[in-house]
Amino acid sequence: MVYSIVYVSSSSGLLADEELESIISKSRLNNSEKDITGVLLYCNGNIIQVLEGAEETVMDTFRRILRDHRHTQVTRLFAGMVPDRSFQKWSMGYSTMTSKDMGELKAAFPAIDNPHKRDLTGKTLSLIKNFYINNHRN
Numbered sequence: 001m002v003y004s005i006v007y008v009s010s011s012s013g014l015l016a017d018e019e020l021e022s023i024i025s026k027s028r029l030n031n032s033e034k035d036i037t038g039v040l041l042y043c044n045g046n047i048i049q050v051l052e053g054a055e056e057t058v059m060d061t062f063r064r065i066l067r068d069h070r071h072t073q074v075t076r077l078f079a080g081m082v083p084d085r086s087f088q089k090w091s092m093g094y095s096t097m098t099s100k101d102m103g104e105l106k107a108a109f110p111a112i113d114n115p116h117k118r119d120l121t122g123k124t125l126s127l128i129k130n131f132y133i134n135n136h137r138n
């Protein structure tokens with residue numbers, strides 16, 4: 001079993017490529033040391049991130065992410081134990097999304113727009129995993 005958090009947030013203004021790269025490279029460095037894996041998807045100021053690993057370590061990292069002023073409206077959609085890692089190969093996978101992709105993900109998963117419809121079953125994870133496996137380039 002592994003602990004997993006999925007959240008959405010809005011960047012404080014559109015993030016430039018360099019800012020995103022610096023967030024991702026720092027995340028990869030820190031996460032590898034802490035045996036955290038996951039993915040970050042970005043589209044025009046919308047962020048979706050999955051973190052997975054030991055509960056304490058993931059919570060600790062999430063608390064740091066929460067305090068980061070580069071994004072706001074951090075909304076947790078899923079937090080709990082799941083049977084396996086979805087992103088075991090990635091200390092932090094990264095992909096941009098087109099608005100169309102984002103629209104499809106939102107249509108399939110209303111909680112992205114509406115936190116009251118949180119998906120506590122982990123369906124979010126498989127949707128995000130499928131999206132990432134089909135779209136990532138690195």
Ligand SMILES: Cc1cc2nc3c(=O)[nH]c(=O)nc-3n(C[C@H](O)[C@H](O)[C@H](O)COP(=O)(O)O)c2cc1C
Pocket residue numbers: 023026027028030031040047049051061064065066068070071092
């Ligand atoms: C959208 C977003 C996602 C982030 N994801 C991670 C992450 O997965 N792991 C991580 O260590 N830091 C992540 N950060 C950075 C943290 O907020 C924080 O700046 C960093 O962990 C500080 O690391 P340091 O204490 O080693 O300097 C993220 C920041 C943002 C804005």
